[in-house]
Amino acid sequence: MKFLRTTAAVAALAVLFGTPAYAARAYIGTYTHNEADPHAYANGRGEGIYLANVDDVTGALSGLKLVAKDRSPAWFVLSADHKFLYTVNEVDSYGQDNGQGKSGSVTAYAVDSKSGALKKLNTVDSGGAGPCYISIHASGKFVLAANYIGGSFSVFPIKADGSLGAASDVVKPGGPTNSASAVDAPPGQAPAGLNRPTHGHMIASDPSGQYVVGDDAGRDRIFVWRLNTGTGKLQEVSVTHALAGSAPRHFGFSPDGKTLYQIGEYNARLTTYGFANGKLTQKGQSISALPDGYQGSGSASRLLVSPSGRHVYSANRTHNSIATYAVGADGIATKLANTPTEGEHPRSLTIDPSGKFLYSLNLRADSIATFRLQPDGVPRFTGKFLAVGAPAVMVFLP
Amino acid sequence: MKFLTTVAAAALILGSANAAFAARAYIGTYTADPAEPRSGNNNHGEGIYLVNIDDATGAPSNPKLVAKDLSPSWITLSADHKFLYAVNEIASYGNKSGSITAYAVDSGSGALKKLNTVDSGGPIPCYVSIHPSGKFLLVANYTGGTFSVTRIKADGSLGETTDVVKPGGPMSVYNATDKPKGMFGSMEPHGSRGHMILPDPSGQYVIGADAGRDQIFVWKLDANTGKLTEASVTKSLAGAAPRHFAFSPDGKTLYQQQEQDSRLQVYGFAGGKLTAKGASISTLPAGFEGSNTTSELLIDKAGKYLYGANRNHDSIATMAVGANGSVKLMANTHTEGTIPRSLTIDPTGKFLYSLNQSASNVTTFRLGADGVPKFTGKFLALGSPAVMVFLP
Numbered sequence: 001m002k003f004l005r006t007t008a009a010v011a012a013l014a015v016l017f018g019t020p021a022y023a024a025r026a027y028i029g030t031y032t033h034n035e036a037d038p039h040a041y042a043n044g045r046g047e048g049i050y051l052a053n054v055d056d057v058t059g060a061l062s063g064l065k066l067v068a069k070d071r072s073p074a075w076f077v078l079s080a081d082h083k084f085l086y087t088v089n090e091v092d093s094y095g096q097d098n099g100q101g102k103s104g105s106v107t108a109y110a111v112d113s114k115s116g117a118l119k120k121l122n123t124v125d126s127g128g129a130g131p132c133y134i135s136i137h138a139s140g141k142f143v144l145a146a147n148y149i150g151g152s153f154s155v156f157p158i159k160a161d162g163s164l165g166a167a168s169d170v171v172k173p174g175g176p177t178n179s180a181s182a183v184d185a186p187p188g189q190a191p192a193g194l195n196r197p198t199h200g201h202m203i204a205s206d207p208s209g210q211y212v213v214g215d216d217a218g219r220d221r222i223f224v225w226r227l228n229t230g231t232g233k234l235q236e237v238s239v240t241h242a243l244a245g246s247a248p249r250h251f252g253f254s255p256d257g258k259t260l261y262q263i264g265e266y267n268a269r270l271t272t273y274g275f276a277n278g279k280l281t282q283k284g285q286s287i288s289a290l291p292d293g294y295q296g297s298g299s300a301s302r303l304l305v306s307p308s309g310r311h312v313y314s315a316n317r318t319h320n321s322i323a324t325y326a327v328g329a330d331g332i333a334t335k336l337a338n339t340p341t342e343g344e345h346p347r348s349l350t351i352d353p354s355g356k357f358l359y360s361l362n363l364r365a366d367s368i369a370t371f372r373l374q375p376d377g378v379p380r381f382t383g384k385f386l387a388v389g390a391p392a393v394m395v396f397l398p
Numbered sequence: 399m400k401f402l403t404t405v406a407a408a409a410l411i412l413g414s415a416n417a418a419f420a421a422r423a424y425i426g427t428y429t430a431d432p433a434e435p436r437s438g439n440n441n442h443g444e445g446i447y448l449v450n451i452d453d454a455t456g457a458p459s460n461p462k463l464v465a466k467d468l469s470p471s472w473i474t475l476s477a478d479h480k481f482l483y484a485v486n487e488i489a490s491y492g493n494k495s496g497s498i499t500a501y502a503v504d505s506g507s508g509a510l511k512k513l514n515t516v517d518s519g520g521p522i523p524c525y526v527s528i529h530p531s532g533k534f535l536l537v538a539n540y541t542g543g544t545f546s547v548t549r550i551k552a553d554g555s556l557g558e559t560t561d562v563v564k565p566g567g568p569m570s571v572y573n574a575t576d577k578p579k580g581m582f583g584s585m586e587p588h589g590s591r592g593h594m595i596l597p598d599p600s601g602q603y604v605i606g607a608d609a610g611r612d613q614i615f616v617w618k619l620d621a622n623t624g625k626l627t628e629a630s631v632t633k634s635l636a637g638a639a640p641r642h643f644a645f646s647p648d649g650k651t652l653y654q655q656q657e658q659d660s661r662l663q664v665y666g667f668a669g670g671k672l673t674a675k676g677a678s679i680s681t682l683p684a685g686f687e688g689s690n691t692t693s694e695l696l697i698d699k700a701g702k703y704l705y706g707a708n709r710n711h712d713s714i715a716t717m718a719v720g721a722n723g724s725v726k727l728m729a730n731t732h733t734e735g736t737i738p739r740s741l742t743i744d745p746t747g748k749f750l751y752s753l754n755q756s757a758s759n760v761t762t763f764r765l766g767a768d769g770v771p772k773f774t775g776k777f778l779a780l781g782s783p784a785v786m787v788f789l790p
Binding site: 045186187188189190291292293294295296297317318319320321340342343344345362364365366367383384385386387388389 | 442578579580581582683684685686687688689690709710711712713732734735736737754756757758759775776777778779780781
């Protein structure tokens with residue numbers, strides 16, 4: 001112990017003199033114990049938000065440290081100046097039951113850029129239960145959140161001190177519930193379920209900053225809004241119907257913002273859309289994220305576009321693989337490979353800022369696996385694991 | 399297609415109902431249990447299925463539900479293949495127990511005719527085997543923490559339960575000192591958990607793995623009374639959870655898979671006693687961190703290779719057996735589907751199957767000369783598969 005303390009002291013000194021040993025650090029968000037419902041999906045052995053060091057040569061993660069004890073911070077985002085971190089709390093037991101059940105919450109933290117320590121600023125109602133995605137509007141003035149169980153999309157003003165105001169808008173799309181199973185799901189796919197309401201799964205600004213896009217994985221729709229930065233209200237520009245039962249979950253934009261790649265959770269298929277004037281137009285056919293001949297259940301989760309825009313990656317949770325796609329001159333993605341994630345149930349994938357490494361956050365294996373991106377774009381396992389309880393999201397702190 | 403159809407028709411004319419296929423196999427699945435709807439959330443099977451096996455590719459096809467039953471998650475065939483015995487891995491039979499069901503097998507069609515169902519001697523029975531006398535069915539009950547013996551009648555149906563062994567002793571937890579770094583072992587106290595019961599190759603002994611209190615029992619079965627008499631008890635590492643085991647073909651070595659620390663321990667077996675040989679080895683890749691539990695352990699016919707299934711790393715560990723019975727991890731092969739509940743090798747020894755419970759599929763691997771399974775690209779969709787037994 002004495003030796004370890006000395007090492008820690010030396011490390012602390014190294015921090016003072018500029019942390020030369022590591023290229024980067026990253027925050028890792030986890031699912032934590034759900035006391036209200038231990039059988040719920042949003043549940044895990046994590047304790048909050050962790051900070052890890054990233055080795056710039058091997059990509060390996062180490063020195064895991066709990067920097068914020070919090071309830072299921074399963075998705076978070078850093079402000080552009082890295083001074084603030086905004087996280088969802090993917091719970092359904094926040095606040096008072098307003099007749100439609102309790103809600104989830106979002107929490108603001110101030111970031112100590114040297115130590116990486118987080119200081120909690122405040123927590124507000126997320127506008128619906130089970131918030132699972134959060135991003136910052138291009139204006140930098142608003143936080144956007146998608147609520148899965150609550151079926152809503154919310155907007156929160158960011159105050160001057162970085163804390164969050166109460167929601168300026170909560171969009172709760174109407175319409176009939178959905179019982180469809182996707183016709184192009186893998187043979188043997190478990191049925192998508194009856195009477196599904198809206199499930200907000202992702203919300204983010206487009207690269208131009210003019211639009212906000214939201215995925216409704218319950219009623220199979222992709223919304224495009226404009227955000228009024230005076231009022232903090234979303235105004236609908238277009239609604240695109242995805243294939244019934246496909247459950248549009250995560251999307252990614254090409255760097256020029258003209259193409260949107262959409263992964264369907266239940267049919268485990270990737271669809272390419274052209275994006276212009278706030279409208280989506282499908283390009284080509286959707287393609288499977290799973291290997292040829294796959295049968296059984298499919299459940300896609302994260303979708304990423306590489307920094308160059310040349311490759312797209314998606315995660316398969318029942319096949320436990322990373323699908324790599326190559327982007328053609330027409331922007332259309334074609335499938336290159338499936339690479340085992342080296343752990344069960346990849347909740348998300350992250351690429352490091354240098355573009356050299358890809359990380360798979362394997363929720364049920366309680367570990368993160370590090371991959372090196374090959375020249376052809378295909379990830380190759382480095383042999384490096386990092387144990388962390390129920391990892392869900394990873395964001396680099398430069 | 400026309401050519402294929404003609405070939406199949408010719409095969410039928412030549413006098414065998416299934417000449418186009420090398421074999422058939424039964425697959426048992428996890429099903430919903432109306433008595434406990436919550437426990438059936440992720441169980442998509444409906445009972446016992448029969449599939450055809452292509453002799454060239456090993457691929458299973460045409461699953462046909464031959465017995466609608468509650469979670470027949472482990473099954474075994476009698477030596478003459480006339481009867482099939484299944485556990486019903488439930489806790490809702492009678493007074494919160496599990497059950498076992500006997501079926502008569504129609505060898506021509508593969509159809510199953512239910513004979514009877516009796517109490518398994520404890521909730522959540524998860525393993526069933528037949529004593530070499532052919533007179534008794536042996537069952538391990540997981541939650542009940544018991545090992546039971548049930549008489550098999552002349553007509554193949556199940557008679558009275560002749561013995562239920564319920565080991566005593568202090569409560570235990572799943573938290574072995576040699577578990578992988580970052581593995582969350584359960585701290586919830588539990589008693590015995592019967593996970594496997596099987597006669598040894600000599601037929602003189604019956605072995606039982608208690609994954610709850612970390613002990614391996616050796617009994618002798620009195621073939622008249624159906625009572626088990628303890629010959630020895632071997633303690634595993636606390637919290638390791640001995641789950642499935644396999645014998646060398648000569649019966650002198652027992653390989654014990656440990657569920658909660660993902661390790662394999664080799665034992666010498668003589669005079670009804672187990673003697674640990676060497677240190678246990680990990681079934682996971684070097685440097686693995688995180689949570690994993692092992693499930694199945696298989697040995698090939700020649701006794702040269704062991705195959706262990708890793709759940710959460712979702713891989714098949716291939717281990718080579720050395721001259722002195724020692725083992726070495728050779729490779730980890732992706733199962734191509736989540737939560738492999740069990741593995742099966744076909745009777746020719748060419749193919750290995752992974753029954754991926756959460757992915758609801760069965761994946762087919764070819765066993766190469768180096769013993770390492772290589773994925774054939776063949777998937778078979780089937781709800782929550784758990785066990786696969788070949789019908790010759």
